[in-house]
Amino acid sequence: MILVTGATGTVGSEVVRELAGRGAPVRAFVRSLEKAAMFDGLGVDVVQGDLEDAASVATALDGADHLFLLTAVPPNQVELERGVVEAAASSGVEHIVKLSALNVADDSPVNFFRWHRETERNIEASGAGWTHLRPNNFFQNLLFQVDAIREQGAFYGPFGDAPISSIDVRDIAAVSATVLMEPGHMGKTLDLTGPVALTHAEMASSLTDALGREVSYVNVSLDDARASMLGMGMPEYIANDLTTLSGELAGGSGSGTTATVESVTGKPARPLEAFASDNARAFGS
Ligand SMILES: NC(=O)c1ccc[n+]([C@@H]2O[C@H](COP(=O)([O-])OP(=O)(O)OC[C@H]3O[C@@H](n4cnc5c(N)ncnc54)[C@H](OP(=O)(O)O)[C@@H]3O)[C@@H](O)[C@H]2O)c1
Known part of the structure; x- marks a missing residue:
């Protein structure tokens, strides 16, 4: 049984769908049964709980031999994830796949990136097998700007x-499912990117082509981006950290690509055009 945390979120929901689609036994750990209705008919085992509630985590881990670990970015992320990792290792989970991020490091200026690295270390020391997935920025972040794209034909950043090799979350899910279901991936750290690094102006041009109408990119200052968030x-601690991360990306930290x-x-990573046309309705086309 594969337990997926963060199952109702952007990445986790695709991981659950991908695993279920491949016929794997999958259990979604959810806070909201209403949201879990998205898995109806997929043969997914659903367990309701909260990562802050150790008893519900223990219930969800019962019979699980693999764990896909994703939390949002709560201020107590390291402590929260440490509790889940320790519970997983002691309940016999053999393999923990951690959703981390590209460029995480002990000395990163981005708090979230230091936190992810600390959890990676805790997993490495847990006794369970592990694989760290470190994706670049998600194409799906553009969905936070659908209103501006629909109404103004513009998105902001x-x-x-700077070129950035953003990735489609569905490709992260495909990698996750393979790593969870097939041998040979334990002890590996996988940097995951899209097929090419694009500037935001180039992204606007791809969106224009894929959606069949003009979309432009409007550059704003880091201060304005923070004020907008x-x-x-x-929350201020998230806006501050995303501003720091944006500065790093603007300086070129996300420009490398991997295969x-x-x-x-x-299968090759999906290009932005595929993401845009698959989400054309959301973008108003
Ligand atoms: N966005 C990017 O470009 C990017 C790039 C690289 C890495 N990342 C990493 O990706 C992660 C975020 O992934 P995402 O975008 O899929 O997040 P998301 O869409 O915000 O989903 C977060 C998930 O975690 C669940 N959750 C939150 N707190 C919980 C708790 N206390 N107990 C149980 N479940 C809880 C949420 O449940 P509810 O649905 O009930 O809220 C939801 O299912 C972060 O670690 C971030 O650093 C993001």
């Missing part, structure tokens, strides 16, 4: 003209 109600999606899954 502080990335200047705060204005949307984002890991293809080498693990046998």
